[in-house]
Amino acid sequence: MFKYKSYAELLKRNCELMYKTKYYELKELAHPQIIRTIGVRNTWRRLDEDCLRDLDTIREEWFKVHKSGIYVNRLDLGIDSRGLRPPNDPDGSFYSTHKNGNTFDLEPVNGKLRELYNFIIELCKSGKLKKINTLENFEDTLRWVHAGYMNTYKNPLVIYL
Numbered sequence: 001m002f003k004y005k006s007y008a009e010l011l012k013r014n015c016e017l018m019y020k021t022k023y024y025e026l027k028e029l030a031h032p033q034i035i036r037t038i039g040v041r042n043t044w045r046r047l048d049e050d051c052l053r054d055l056d057t058i059r060e061e062w063f064k065v066h067k068s069g070i071y072v073n074r075l076d077l078g079i080d081s082r083g084l085r086p087p088n089d090p091d092g093s094f095y096s097t098h099k100n101g102n103t104f105d106l107e108p109v110n111g112k113l114r115e116l117y118n119f120i121i122e123l124c125k126s127g128k129l130k131k132i133n134t135l136e137n138f139e140d141t142l143r144w145v146h147a148g149y150m151n152t153y154k155n156p157l158v159i160y161l
């Protein structure tokens, strides 16, 4: 249980009791239509906590080696469907796990896409990730690395499109 100084502070903390990523703003992780429609707090709540922690782990471990970050959504370029997608999103497949709040398409800032793909596979194998266990075969995506969660004992499960 956390300590609080006043009832007002307790209320505030209760409202904030959710994991928020260290390295990403919400708009980088969720489609603007969702944030606009259900609000910031409810959108954070739709994102899987363990997958958010994994995103921070991936970003942190990658930075240690490359001194460079990882993009998800890039709204300045009109790229808005790499994280949580609306039910009617025209991007990607209708039943995409991107609609579950546990799947993200990652793009390294330094452009080393294949390295990032292999890097995440190694993080999965080493047990450093809490939940992210599924990638799409890199040859099928090329411009991003799809990392998410599915119900499987494989770690990682690689999906061929």
Ligand SMILES: [Zn+2]
Binding pocket: 098, 103, 104, 105, 146, 147
């Ligand atoms: Zn994807």
